[in-house]
Amino acid sequence: MMDSGLFFADSNRQAQKATKNPSKKLGIYLFTLFSLAAILYGLYQRDNSYLSAEEGWGYILGIVGGGAMLLLGLYPLRKNLRFMHHWGPMHVWFKLHMMLGIIGPILVLYHCNFSLGSTNSNLALYSMLIVACSGLIGRYFFTKVHYGLYGQKVTLKGMRDKLKISKGNLGQQISLSPKVTLLIKKYERLMLKPQNFFIQFSFLPLTFLRSKWLCWRIKHKLKSDLKKQARKNNWDIEMLHNFINEVVLNLHEYFSCVKKTSQLSMFAKLFSIWHMLHLPLFFMLITMGIIHVVVVHMY
Ligand code: HEM
Known part of the structure; x- marks a missing residue:
């Protein structure tokens, strides 16, 4: 037969492939599991939390989470600005972008103790959640038009x-x-x-x-x-x-x-539509974030 x-002869190639993937996959699974656990724990504990958005650790988490979301903007800059083209490999920036895109919003969720507040805070929170979810959808489309997450188009x-x-x-x-x-x-x-x-x-x-x-x-x-x-x-x-x-x-x-x-x-079309929507959403998040920071420090 x-x-x-x-x-x-072929199994060496396949074995190499198989041994490369599991550790990568394990890292992704662990990160996903840890993020989900952090979200569920925060939700479950929100009535017992001692964190306050205005002071102490709650305040610091807001600054770090917001900072993480500003930092992740370096990825599109690294991709598009010529003078940044030699600033390290793209796949590292992309990985960092995705990790900060998840860690940042989780820290901000802890900052607001998984609850709604004033209108300006809610608008900033909704914008953040929309952009982070949009990022996850974009990640799915991305893998459909690239060889994996870090491969060529x-x-x-x-x-x-x-x-x-x-x-x-x-x-x-x-x-x-x-x-x-x-x-x-x-x-x-x-x-x-x-x-x-x-x-x-x-x-x-x-x-x-x-x-x-x-x-x-x-x-x-x-x-x-x-x-x-x-x-x-x-x-x-x-x-x-x-x-x-x-x-x-x-x-x-x-x-x-x-x-x-x-x-x-089909996915190339979906990905380009997604790109057109994601960038304005990002700017909306920045605007809402700035308004939120200014308003809470004014009153
Ligand atoms: C609040 C969180 C996030 C913000 C503010 C954000 C922001 C951005 C921005 C500004 C871009 C560039 C868009 C463009 O070039 O048109 C981008 C691209 C992208 N982001 Fe995010 N993102 C966030 C979270 C995420 C998450 C959680 C993921 C996935 C796990 C993700 C995956 C992607 C992907 C796949 C791209 C397209 C990359 C490319 O075409 O080279 N993002 N994001």
Whole structure:
């Protein structure tokens, strides 16, 4: 069914990929978990909190949170201002931007003790929450039009080349299953046919579910084929597991390539619309923040 040499030649590349990602992912999961825990704890404890926005630690948290949100503005400056182009790698600035975009608003939530106050404070708070949520949405769109969070911008040609390679890797593994080959052919035809932006956008959840379901079905079928093959050829358990891991990795890579290729132009449009909205929201936040600081120090 498959050439084991080809399998293992490729598995080094895949293993490298797999070992690179887990620690990165763990960092993101821990940061997300910590942020959620901090928000839930603050919400839960708000009636028992001794923090006051006007003085002491509550006041300091407001200054640090606001400062963090001013600092994160350095990322777009680093990206767009020529004289800053040699100020360290972009991906570090971007990572810092996203972290400060979460830490800053959390500190400000502690500053206001997770409660509403005067009209000017509420407007500043709402603006901050809107911009931070918008940032999270932007992060999602960003990964759809880039290779990961810190990679290059994706081009349709680059994606089609990647898809060809990924299909080639998978091709060796599905060649003996005509049913799987047919399913994949049908899926690819459906996904890659040109589609209207609004139709593609409204069918996003359905496309997601269809892809997940088909990937699961094919994975199941290929695993059972491999088990039969293992019994026939007396593979040891480790060899079988290596084959299965390889197939699953290639299958996931293939599905993600097809989805990314088919949705690229839609997400590029969504990302550019998001950019147009996010910047004015940022300026609205700055304005509301300044008004808030001036007003609370005047009265
Ligand atoms: C209060 C918090 C935040 C503020 C004030 C803020 C502000 C900004 C600004 C001014 C830009 C540049 C927009 C442009 O160039 O058109 C930007 C871009 C961006 N921000 Fe934020 N942001 C915040 C939070 C976040 C968060 C929490 C995330 C994600 C975790 C995030 C992800 C992004 C992304 C993906 C971009 C686009 C980057 C690019 O195109 O190069 N932001 N943000």
